[in-house]
Amino acid sequence: MRWFAAVSLLALVGCLKPDHIEMKPEQLTFNRRGDQVWVRAIFKDSRGKVYTRQAQTWSSSNDAVAKVDNAQKPGNVTAVGPGHATISVKGDGLDAELPVDVITVEKLKVSPIPITLTTDSERVVPDVQALDVNGRPIKGRTPHMKCADEKICNSDGQGIWPAGDPGKTTVTISVEDQTVTVPVIVTKGKGT
Secondary structure (H helix, E strand, O other), X not given: OHHHHHHHHHHHHHHOOOOEEEEEOOOEEEOOOOOEEEOEEEEEOOOOOEEOOOOOEEEEOOOOOEEXXXXXXXXXXXXXXXXXXXXXXXXXXXXXXXXXXXOOOOEEEEEOOOEEEEOOOOOEXXXXXXXXXXXXXXXXXXXXXXXXXXXXXXXXXXXXEEOOOOEEEEEEEEEOOEEEEEEEEEEOOOOO
């Protein structure tokens, strides 16, 4: 009788299979094209046992938004362009999905244009708005600025000020992969 119980228990253990897939992370949000995250598909049963050698097939609902590698680095998700996609994994008769949002800066809105300073002006921080694909402002994106002629203006990356010489130049303002060039005019101040 003990022999039968042991064989039955071994048969039961041998038949255990995963009954769901957990994705880690559970969702993705990308801010830049080309950013990548490796997603793990964890096959588990109802008792929490992890099955590590399950064959997996990965796919994306929209390759123009996010691609997923199914060959070299299975589960490696790459942001391609703005929008929403769903990454899917299938294996052992199971499937799971992962929502992916790609929110990229598509345009910059800068004011004032042109930026006017006097040789005795203080540091000026232009208003720079990063806009998404629908023209809506995106919060938390930091602009970087660089003056073309550092004899006319200087920048600490986020603001500009006169360098001493009056004249005309430009400042290049960039947020992630979007760039705009704005004219800068520096005239003589009252104190010079």
